[in-house]
Amino acid sequence: MLADNLSSLHRLVLRHCNQTRFATSLPNLTLFNCPNPTQPVRSLYDPRFCVVLQGRKRVLLGRTVHDAGASQCLIATTDLPVTAHVTEASPDKPHLALNLTLDRLRVTEVWSTMPSPPTPKVGVCGLSVGALEEALIDPITRLLDILDRPEDAIVLAPMIEREIIYRLLQGALGPIVSALVNDPGLKQIDHAIRWLRDNYHQALHIDELASLVGMSVTSLHRHFKAVTAMTPLEYRREIRMEEARRRILSGVMRVADAGIEVGYDSASQFSREYRRHFGRNPSEEIVRQQ
Template identity: 35%
Template sequence: MSHIASLMMSLATKEGVNDTAVEGIKVFRSSAYGSRGPMCYSQGILIVGQGKKRVYLDDKVFDYDPQNSLVMTVPMPVECETFASVEEPVLVLMIDIDMGQLNQLIRLMDEHHKLPKNLHESRQSGYFVAVNNEDIECCVERLLLALQSPLEAQVLGKPMLQELLYRLLSLPNAAPLYALALSHTRLSRIDKALSFLHRNYGHSVEVEQLASLVNMSPSAFHRCFKEVTASSPIQYLKKIRLNKARELLQEQKLKVKEVAIEVGYESAAQFSREFKRYFNQSPGECARL
C-alpha cells in the first residue's frame, strides 16, 4: 500500500463515505467490486489512493486511478464500475470545489496572463482527467497528513485545497475548470442551467425556459448542453429524477407513488417503467435493499 493509500485508509474507518475534519473533504472506501451501473457524480475532485473506477459516459470510457484523478466541473449522471476487493479496497478522496478559492486563483492567473487561449470559443466538457504529476501527489500527501490531526486540518486544510486547485489549473487540459468560474463561457452558462434543474427537478421544465435563463437560443443551448454533459437536457433531467428517486426509496422509505410525484412524474406506472429500464430493478425491489 502506498503512503497516500495508507493515509486515506486511516481516515476511512468504515465502508462508504467518511467525513473528515475539513468541510467539503470526504474519503470513500469500498471493499467489493461494483458492476457497471448508473449513478450521479457531484461537482468536485476525485483522487484515488488505491483501486480503480471506470466511468462510462455516452460513447466515452475512461478510468481514474492512483495515476489519474477525475475533476467534475458540473454534476453529471454517468455509469460507473468499481474495481476493489477486501484485500485491496478502493479509496477515493472526494473534494468539493470551493468557488471562492477558484475565482481568486483565476483572477491572479489572469493578472499574470496565464489563462488558456480561446477559452470562450473552445468546446468544453463537464469533466477532465488530471494526470497526477509530482506536484499534485506531494500536495495530496501533505493534505492527507494534515487531515490526521483536527487542529492541523483546521489550520492547513483550506490553504492546501487552494494549492491543489492551483496545481490542477496548471495542467494543460484544465480549461473546463477555468470555464466554470469565468462568466459567459459556455460551461458557466450550462452550469447555471444545471443548478436550476437540480433545484427544480420535481417540476415541469422546458428547454426553452432553460435557454432563456442563460440567454441562449434553444438550438445553441441544446448543442452546448450536450457538449458539457453528454446528454440532452431532457435525458439529463430524467436521469437526475431517477437518481433522486433511488435516494428517496432507499433512505426515506417512501411509497413508490409518493416518490414518483416527488420527482416530477404524473404517472406512477411510467415512473416504474423508466426506473426499471434505467436501474435494471423495479422501485419496489430498490426500496427493499
C-alpha cells in the same frame, strides 16, 4: 522520489480510512478504501478533483466511459449524474482514492490572482481524466497530514486547498479546471443544470430554459450535450429517477406518491420510466433493499 511520495500517500489513506468511503473532518475531503470491485452505483458528481492511488474505477457519463487507474485523476467541472464503480481491487491491493470538492469561489480566487492564468478549454465534456502530476503530490500529502492535527485544520486546510487548485491550474488540466470560472458557455450550462436540479418536478419547456440562460435552443442542446453527454430532458429524467428512488427507499413515501411528487402524471408512467432506467420496477427495488 515519486514512488516514495506516492507510497506515503497510500499509507496515509490506509491509516485514516478503513472503510469503503470515509468523509473526513475536512469538509471537502473524502477518502476511499475498497477491498473488492463494486457494483455500478448511480450518483451525482459535484465539481471535484478525484485522485486514484491504487486500483481502478470506471465512471459512465451518459454513454461515455471514463476509466481512471493508479496515479490518474478525474476532474468534474459541473453537477453530473453518473454511474460509477470500482473495477480493480483486492484485499491485498485495495482501491485507494481521495476526492476533493472544488469550491467554485476558491477556484475563482486562485485563478484571478495568477500572473498568467490558463485559458479555459471550451466545449469539452464536464468530466475529464488525466495524469496525477508530481507537483500535486506534496500539497495533497500535507492536506492528509492535517487529519492528525485537527486544531490546525481551520487555518491550514483552506491554504493547502488553494495550493492544490493552483497546481491544478498550472498543470495539463489547468484549461479544464479554469472552465469552472472563466468559460461563458459552461457558466450558462451550469445555470441550466442548477435550474433543472431545483425544478425537476416541473414541466420542461426547452425554449423557456434556453431563454433563461441566454442561449438559443440549438446552442443549448449542443453545449449541454457536450458537457453532460445527455440532453436537458435526459438530465431531468436522471434527477427525477434518483430523487424518486431516494424517497421510496427511505420508506417515507408510497411508490405512486413518489412518482407524482417528482413530476410524473401517473403511477403507471412512472413505473415504466423507472423500470427502463433501473432495470426493475419500484416494488422490486424495495424488495431488493430489504
